[in-house]
Amino acid sequence: MKLRNRIAYHFVSRLFLLLLCWAALLFICIITLSTFFNQKQTSTSVPITEIVDATNRQDGKITVDKPTLQSIAVHNLWLQILDEDGRELFSINKPPSMPEKYTPGLLVSNYVYPAKSGYHLSTWYESIGSQQLTWILGEKMKNNNPFFFWANNLWVLFMMVSGCLIAIYIGKSFGAPLLHVVSWIENLSSGVYQEPVNKRGPVNSRSKKGNLKSGYKTYKELMNALEDLMMILKKNKEDHEKLETTREEWMTGVSHDLKTPLSVLKGYTFLMASEAHQWETDQIRSFSLTMQKRIEYMEYLIEDFNLTFRLKNDTLLFKKHQINLVELLRETTISLTQLQEAENMEFEFLSDQENILIEGDENYLKRAFENLITNCIKHNPPMTNIKIRISKGDNFVKIEIEDDGVGMAEEVLDHLFDRYYRGTNSLNSTGTGLGMAISKQIILAHQGNIEIKSESKKGTKFIVKFATAPLNFCN
Known part of the structure; x- marks a missing residue:
């Protein structure tokens, strides 16, 4: 699955999981409330509808028939009648703890949670004349245990806290990798080529075994790309510092x-x-x-x-024409044998053909091979043997320049073609440090390639290859 699709799936699945958890908590809360905390009793012995029917309005006052009032008293009930604003108009046997004025929330709370007031309430709404009245009939709870009230509040609080914790967990599982990536990018932009770490030291994205954590696996390609980018930028910085030095x-x-x-x-x-x-x-x-x-x-x-x-900068113009590579290398080798450093060295020139044609700039190719052969001469002791071997393949020509001198260390091999570099084991400290870089650039500009093999105290071999078919160079 592509990264974009996987992120979309990850987001939707986490959102769905959060909604599912909230729905489950709400369902559990409703079931628990209705089962344990809403302690319902059987209906009161005096139906509230009977009381409503017995209620009258005389001279602006609310009255209830005496038989009904006697029945309320006999059954240890109490009655309140409220106006539209929740103010008490009539009451009988009302406990001192019950208010004379109700807000809608208070009335609902006392009705739903009888343990709060200690009474089960029955309510009725009806109009008498032009006035809207509310009847409240209360009966003392048979099991008035305050535990139910506080347990109910604690349960609601527990449900809210649980929901918040689940939301935080899911949000963290989705947001932490993104924040980690943002922090990583900020590090790279500020020149800190290191993955963000936590306060204890290890990186946040990986386990102790070095594997990506589950929340970060969704962004595996992005994490790998950032790691590759970090290594490239770090190497470029090191190379730049080394180049400046x-x-x-x-x-x-x-x-x-x-x-x-x-x-x-x-x-x-x-x-x-x-x-x-x-x-x-x-x-x-x-x-x-x-x-x-x-x-x-x-x-x-x-x-x-x-x-x-x-x-x-690709601003050098090459004068291309057909040249005999064998003749060019033979003349170059002969001229270099006249150097003072080459007096006590043995040269061997081998070619399987006398005419091997390539297309290129004779002067610059000669310059490139002069630098390579001169490197073998100037950086080796007397009595070193130097071989120049030319061989032709099906569609390429190979030139090998080999000596049995002191060879090169691994560090020198890694930087031999770098501009300004002078080998640390050089027997001859003169020169610009540009000769080998120039040779490589000329060879590459002629669509060739060069590689070097060397072993300390055993010698060095340069291998250059060109295509023999006519080439198109950019002037």
Whole structure:
């Protein structure tokens, strides 16, 4: 059953249950009152209709025939006759406890609950002339036990309290889960990624065994969705905090990386501008070459920074055309073997075909593979073996870049493709921390995918796959 239908069913069933409980309490109350507390006696020995017939109005006064009055006295009865406003017009043998003026509620109360006054009452309403009269004939109760009066009041009170408790229970069973959900949403909106708990610590929605309580099972999908949302928001917050921390570290590192070549440039320009020295042409050329390398390094840092944000925002235009992936990787590998760090490393290049065509941007794909192979070179000790293997499937091409170096820790693997991240076990601390992120973004932009496998002290393997059929890229 869908959540909406289940909530509607839950609401209607609880409302029906509340009405049923109230009806049951009312029925029990009526039965009990009529059985135990309304102590009826047999009719009085003088019928009240006989008294009504014997009542006369003479000179504006109410009188009753003497034989009827004698009969009332003989049978220990008492009589009151009231006008339209409940005021006494005539009485005989009336007990001192009975009032001379009645309200409608008082008369009904004394009639229904005889234990209250100690007398059973018989009443009659009729007009004599133009005046509406009420006759009250009273007879003392044979069993005048005050317990009945107070028990009756306590029973009514018990019925009212029971009804209220049932209403509160049903209202709580229906409303508590909704209030819990509202509190949970308020927590999420205020940045508290935790399910609301009660004063003793455990969450309200679950039992000691961790299962949802019966009242909350109706909202199972909603509770699960909120829990998933909470975990996502919590993870996003942690990732954001980690990104900010990493960004700060990256800015510190890049600032340091830029400061070093700037210091070199500043030193050489100061020397070349000094009038105290006369520099030879070869010396000036040497200074210029050093300065050029430092400038190229700074351009590389700035280019990495610019490239990663253009890739992230999908603003980079690719110049696509058919390229031979085997030739591209072979040239890239040969160029990287000339690096100083690669002098004592062994390279192996394998391909099952000489021509494997894909469609893409040659320069950016070369940049992506350069970063991957460079990672194997710069973060491993000398004598490391590096293999580049290309194989073609039915409709895809797979590139494996593998080394038998130091490998990576689990923490490094989890964040290797994050922007600004620099591995903690790196043997080479230079770089922007953007190279691996750039490689992944370029590969994904060419509708490829990349995965990494690594084990500490055993090496690392990058696996890249592209479709060999012509692809449509967004420019």
